[in-house]
Amino acid sequence: MREALLSRLSAESVRYVLPDAPGQSWYDAKAVDPPTPETETQLSDALGRVAEAVAVARSECAGVPLVLIGFSQGACLVAEYLMRGDRADMAAMLTGCRVGAVSDALPTAQLDGMPIYCANGNTDPWIPPWAFDKAVAGFVAMGARVRSDVFPGRPHEISAGEIAEIDRMLVSLCEGRPVFGPAP
Template identity: 50%
Template sequence: MAETLHQGATAQTARAVCVVVHGRGQTQQDMIDMILSRLDVADVHYVLPKSAGEAWYDAKAVDPLEEGTTRQLNAALDAIGNCIDAARQDGLPLVLIGFSQGACMAAEWLMRGGKVTSAALLTACRVGAVQDDLVRADLAGLPVYTTNGDDDPWIPLWAHRKLVGELSECGARLRMDIFPGRGHEVSDVEIATLSEMLEAAVAGHRALEAAS
């Protein structure tokens, strides 16, 4: 994995940590421009991992899990998990944000037992085809914000809804937004909800409380 970037408050002064995972063909700077630059939340230390290549894995999200894809997926999840573990600070809330393929990676990491305070999966689905037997973890009330466009070119709406169903069955506490006509981007509504989640983390409150 390429070098991890750090933004926002220093690790020493932060009151919350946020790991932001980019999508296919994107960079950490894309996440800074698309998300971080539009947030106005103090005291958050942002950690941005970077895939070794142009993507975390080569296949499309809803392609069958063949041997090569599984190998790439496992390696990428290990790299992201190591980044998240390195970002942890005792006593500080940890928020996980992913966009597009990065959101798919975040979803898979959570479904394999990864632990965070709250998570936002922006334009996400599970990695694999309908027939694949995908692992599930007990999410035990984890606040998760999920979004998609109604005609996204990369993440089919049916696949996003399947993810939402699995998250709910695993015990996550969900807010879901579907945006008619939204491009493959992060909308102002998503930024506003991310801000609320981060402000809750900084204040030590439970995220998405109003939507519960």
């Protein structure tokens, strides 16, 4: 994330917190696999690490907007963190979906106008379009203000278009302007 995204953003006065996944993955299953007790335990542990990082960021940077950005498993954690009732000022889910996306009984929480940017490739081998679409629809149903982009043929990576949109959103947020224009 440091090289692929952060080094290419122009927003000033931003502090980035990047929790590391133990062993370079947060959980041992594909996000769309049915949840197992082991996956649930790993997901709970991962969400705990995200919550700790958020708490530290909020205490060390009081008054600074909190933005959650994740790619792949990190994007799935962003979705789960928000849909389980935790908050941010803005979020971006890059190539992600809900964990256990085949289940209809996933937790949800009101998102009350939170701006969320979602992007995926239409042939991504890890996050199928139907799972991405289901996550986006869930955000909208819970009241988020969502922008969603699907990039034809994009491999499992972050694209220049996604970086440009996140940068635009961050600059707007840092300058106190609406991320997606005025609220309806």
